[in-house]
Amino acid sequence: MDGADADPVALARLLELAVAALHETRPEQLWSLAFTELLDALDADLAVRKAEEWSPGEGTVRLWTPEGPAHHLLGPEQLDVIRTGYPFVDHYAAGHPLEPLTARATAGAHAWRHAAPAGRLRDALGSTDILGLPLPRPEKGAIHGCLLHRTGRRPFTPAHLAYARRAQPVIAAVEAHAAHLRAWRTTPGGPEAATVREERAAALGLTPREITVLALLAEARTASAIAQRLGISPRTVHRHLAHLYRKFGTRDRLATVLRARETGVL
Template structure:
């Protein structure tokens, strides 16, 4: 088992707590981008929340790196979107283990246009791909960059340890996006402000609407069944309900979740 760098467990926990308390979905991956490279032996990263292909999609990165990419043409942006050599590698099967570019492509990596691009723009020599676990189509995740020597086996193992955290943050982002798309209640009566839920309680509430069991919610969020039941009890108390169906209906009435 890799020894996570000193203080990294505390930093990982800090990132997880910050993510669970963040209400703006667009801030979640930038939060990860500031913490993740240092945990895996890297210097910076880019993330792609849509498929790793060169034709379309957006690439996210820390603001200090984004300045370097402002002048790139469409061809170079396509190289970033494609994520050579990882898109082809992960598309070939279900394995989502973090992998370095050199391990995936061998000597072809150093001679590739992508290696040239990141060398010119980011002064980096090596890339470590960290796909989100269990993703199929599209394949999403992030790529971490460093200069000098390649990532070590310990760096790759640490990246593997971090994959569940990345998946949880991405699930949180998607849930928050769903929440933002929820229209405000039209009634002039009681509103969501009258029964405020914590970010974690909102996450559990949204998963309740998907008819997931407490055990399934616990697996999705990485918490115990008992903790899930405690969150559900608090939701019931705040919404003044006693069961799942009435809770979902009440949350829809208040505009907390979308009405089908």
């Protein structure tokens, strides 16, 4: 992937990722799917995600390599270096657009070679370049997303950035989908209640995407608001609503939410 345009094969795989994510019922597996694709398409060595806002010194860091999850491979000092989010956090916090960038472009070539934070990243991880993939969040000003590291090799190319720009809305949709599925599975009642909820949803033939739409519907959100949260079109939301009405035997949103609560799906 060395040209200025994203590889059509990689873009086709992005579509496959989106389809696979919509059929995945386990939120914890969604990021594994996403990072397997990102690491391969970007020829990266390490993927980093921080579920909380990027800030130094605290927060849970999740790591993946091409071989799989790697949360156990790094020590506290290495994790502290990663948590700084250098050089991306300060850049995005300053109000710059939330678009994918490389560390070299963000910090400047000289700073990336000589600045102390860059040196700590090289010492801790061997990072020769990092690609930042920021993700929008409802909290204004909060910086979230993932970082892809290359170690001991040449920098990311313009084609990698082109791919990352295409991947950004897909990864954002995967994150939103995972968050709403997780919230649906962890509502009051404990693990046993969650198991019953999942069994009843399965008995009705609800897809993971229909579950997330239903959960947002229960929050009294409009189709436009649901579409914005999930990164899909209002027309797609209405299609999911039609499927929900059919499966619950209802005709409107309120009746659907009430029936979902009666059956234990919500």
